[in-house]
Amino acid sequence: MxxxxxxxxxxxxxxxxxxxxxxxxxxxxxxxxxxxxxxxxxxxxxxxxxxxxxxxxxxxxxxxxxxxxxxxxxxxxxxxxxxxxxxxxxxxxxxxxxxxxxxxxxxxxxxxxxxxxxxxxxxxxxxxxxxxxxxxxxxxxxxxxxxxxxxxxxxxxxxxxxxGVTTGLGAALNTVNIPAGASVVILGLGGVGLSALQGARIVGAGKIIAIDAQPWKFSLAQNLGATDCINAKEGDPIAAVQELTGGGADFVFECIGLVPTVQQAVAMTGRGGTTVLVGVVPMSELVPISASDLTLQEKKITGSYMGxxxxxxxxxxxxxxxxxxxxxxxxxxxxxxxxxxxxxxxxxxxxxxxxxxxxxxx
Ligand SMILES: NC(=O)c1ccc[n+]([C@@H]2O[C@H](COP(=O)([O-])OP(=O)(O)OC[C@H]3O[C@@H](n4cnc5c(N)ncnc54)[C@H](O)[C@@H]3O)[C@@H](O)[C@H]2O)c1
Ligand SMILES: [Zn+2]
Ligand SMILES: [Zn+2]
Incomplete structure (x- = not known):
């Protein structure tokens, strides 16, 4: 064969x-x-x-x-x-x-x-x-x-x-509980991110903010349920999310797997919010994160494996x-x-x- x-x-x-x-x-x-x-x-x-x-x-x-x-x-x-x-x-x-x-x-x-x-x-x-x-x-x-x-x-x-679908959709449906109306960010619009985006839509999320470095993906993301789109290569995507959500999102799904985008995902997460790490960062790399940010704002970070x-x-x-x-x-x-x-x-x-x-x- x-x-x-x-x-x-x-x-x-x-x-x-x-x-x-x-x-x-x-x-x-x-x-x-x-x-x-x-x-x-x-x-x-x-x-x-x-x-x-x-x-x-x-x-x-x-x-x-x-x-x-x-x-x-x-x-x-x-x-x-x-x-x-x-x-x-x-x-x-x-x-x-x-x-x-x-x-x-x-x-x-x-x-x-x-x-x-x-x-x-x-x-x-x-x-x-x-x-x-x-x-x-x-x-x-x-x-x-x-x-x-x-x-x-x-x-x-x-x-x-x-x-991809089981991973992204399951991250939104199984790994975390997204209340109807919650604000959600999807960072990375590949097969995994577009599936997480659809999971957010299916559970009735409020704002669904799609971010990618490839703006051609935005019409696709909007067809699948995104309410807002941010070009990661134009301006500061963290400030853009904070502006759209009034300080940070309730849930941020990192669906890329790079050190800088994991850091961005945590920074985009609002007080009491949850960062969901779906992208796989190469095993040899570590990600510096502000621990006090987590403590003082009670942010949570969770991994999500295969949805x-x-x-x-x-x-x-x-x-x-x-x-x-x-x-x-x-x-x-x-x-x-x-x-x-x-x-x-x-x-x-x-x-x-x-x-x-x-x-x-x-
Ligand atoms: N957790 C799991 O169980 C699990 C399962 C499957 C895949 N994954 C991982 O999920 C991630 C996504 O997989 P995929 O198949 O959807 O990948 P993909 O390559 O199809 O999509 C990645 C997207 O990220 C965008 N991107 C890249 N760099 C960016 C940046 N700096 N800022 C904004 N956008 C950027 C790309 O334009 C692309 O649209 C990978 O890390 C993959 O290994 C994890
Ligand atoms: Zn896979
Ligand atoms: Zn077993």
């Missing part, structure tokens, strides 16, 4: 013909229909999230089940599915405590006795990213990395729910939102591309020229 392989950091992915194993007990073989390109894939390529090459990236997929391993009862061939990186074990304190997205086993992969799920034609193992590796014609995943979805949901739009999801519960709901017209996904897809165009896709993402790009397979 054809796959895009990361052979080294900061180098173009290479299209190669790989072997994929048969499903072991508890595993499912999926024919990939579509895979969104998420900034976290780019962060891995750039070394900000360490993953060992050779590795197949891609973690925002939808597809159709081709075969199931022994003991798999939740899926049958022909089922339409979405894959999610937050695989869960079902028995640890996080799973049983209602926060399965924090399950520490999620990146465990196959046990030692089994061969690698992915390998070269010559038999050399290839690292699988997050039990998915969706920049490939097929995926071999634990059943607990997948959720079955309605057959009438188009798979290209379903793929967005695999990461604090319970994806078997959340994703079918998000699909209903889409099919009912409450969640807009068509507008978020800037282009549908072929696997061979994946490196061009990353170039466009680096330049901020796209909202979401989806790799579509035949």
């Amino acid at each position: 054809k796959a895009a392989v990361m052979r080294a950091n900061n180098a173009p992915l290479e299209i190669e013909d790989l072997e994929i194993d048969d499903p072991a007990p508890g595993e499912v073989l999926v024919k990939t229909a579509a895979s969104g390109i998420c900034h976290s894939d780019l962060t891995v390529i750039e070394g900000g999230l360490p993953m060992p090459p050779p590795c197949v990236l891609g973690h925002e997929p939808a597809g159709i089940v081709e075969a199931v391993g022994e003991g798999v009862t939740d899926f049958s061939p022909g089922d339409h599915v979405i894959g999610c990186i937050t695989s869960w074990c079902g028995v640890c304190k996080f799973c049983t405590g209602g926060r399965p997205y924090l399950c520490p086993t999620q990146f465990a992969g196959r046990s030692g006795e089994l061969k690698s799920r992915l390998s070269t034609k010559g038999g050399d193992p290839i690292f699988q990213f997050a039990n998915l590796s969706s920049f490939a014609e097929k995926m071999l995943s634990p059943e607990r990395s997948l959720v079955k979805i309605r057959d009438d949901m188009p798979l290209d739009r379903a793929s967005l729910i695999g990461c 604090s999801n319970r994806f078997r519960f959340d994703m079918p709901k998000y699909i209903d939102f889409y099919l009912d017209g409450r969640l807009h996904l068509d507008e978020m897809i800037s282009s549908r591309i072929k696997l061979e165009e994946v490196n061009d896709g990353f170039d466009l993402m680096r330049k901020g020229e796209v909202a979401r790009q989806v790799i579509v397979f035949d």
